[in-house]
Amino acid sequence: MRLSRYFLPVLKETPADAQIASHRLMLRAGMVRQQAAGIYSWLPLGFKVLRRLEQIVHEEQQRAGHIPLLMPTLQPADLWQESGRYDAYGKELLRIRDRHDRDMLYGPTNEEMITDIFRGSVGSYKQLPLTLYHIQWKFRDEVRPRFGVMRGREFLMKDGYNFDLTYEDAMHAYNRHMVSYLRTYERMGLKAIPMRADSGPIGGDDTHEFLVLADTGESEVFYDRAVTDLVLGDREVDWDDRAQLEAIKAEWTTPYARTDETHDEALYNEIPQDRRVKGRGIEVGQIFYFGTKYSEPMGAMVTDESGNRVPVHMGSHGIGVSRLVGALIEANHDDKGIIWPESVAPFGAGIVNMKPGDAAVDAACGELYQALTAAGVDPLLDDRDERAGAKFATMELIGLPWRVTVGPRGLAEGKVELTCRRTGETEALSPQAAASKLAEIWRGL
């Protein structure tokens, strides 16, 4: 993309309403625009990041064998009356009436609807296990939305639902989600720690929240430092191997890690002193086994091997996709702006043309642009007639991981400069060498 033809409304000054870094930077970098409290338009740059995250989530879900579909944002109220949540959910549920006076709602989650879909089409245990998911906008009418997209009223969420015959099968689905979530966050360059969460009335060891450590997080967290050293990496995962998934789950959930909701001071104090950490975290996902809570009242039954009609065991599993954009920035920024991990960057590299109109510089930029595009780096070429300082400041603000600076001075020696956003390190290379170095990095993603 050429910046001169793009839509990137960056702000030099900080909007007064934004209190935390991610919100400030998303507004300054022209990623979002607020339309009402907790409701945002996603401008092109923000939209690109959102799409990248969605893509990673889709890939990892499908790798684990989960099946995508798409349910609507608006739902009929009667499904919720069936489950009992229409009255129980309270004011967070946005209720709407259509022209025929039918009660509708803007979905805050989809347990009822997915259960309805399931019961209409599945009747036998032979069709299990089944996990369906979608990535769709949700609305929860929060009393006090804040922190930009981190706590909006409208937000994009991946929510998945597993249907299994037995508790054991459902726990395997639970473990599958835990491991696939670990992979998902790792691919995004995030350290997200599964923490035992409050499971409410159901009780038991059957829900975990994933927290990204950040000083601005809403939750207070307590953990054993050992958990932050764990890395899933590229180890082979057999998604049908129950023992393997159970072992990975144990690896991550054995070290103490809890939010203030479930914190146990006595257990915490058993951790060796030098490994105890108290901090704050941003919740970016949750996995949850809830058994027959919906299948029973809503009649989601299958016939088992012995011919008995039994309610299916279910769980739901969410990743806050739009919130992740904020969480990523909270975890990756400095005083100049955002620092995107390569895997989620809106553009892989910025090319700065130091002298638009200079034939040699224009030509070198054009060649680099083509080479990087061909390598899948998806570059952003700053071909605007601006001062060097303004161009550098823009690139640093929007946080592209790499910058290639092309000017007459370097070009006279046959060199361009390759600068790493995160470290600030710069090296002079031939344009070809710079292009192949970036291509190499992208091949590894």
Add this chain to the structure above:
RNA sequence: CGGGGCGUAGCGCAGCCUGGUAGCGCGCCGGUUUUGGGUACCGGAGGCCGCGAGUUCGAAUCUCGCCGCCCCGACCA
């Protein structure tokens, strides 16, 4: 929902206390200048001062009501 604060140009703000018909910086447009870290100067466009009612000869300014937004707390898969 309790407490606090703010709505004036695209953004950041001053003016309000003490009423007299709106100003600064950034951005934007035109020009000169500059050319490897947000250059300097000149000229210009852009406002139903959140909305409504009231007081007054006169309201951005005072009074009342409403709406919106932000912060702290409570709440939150």
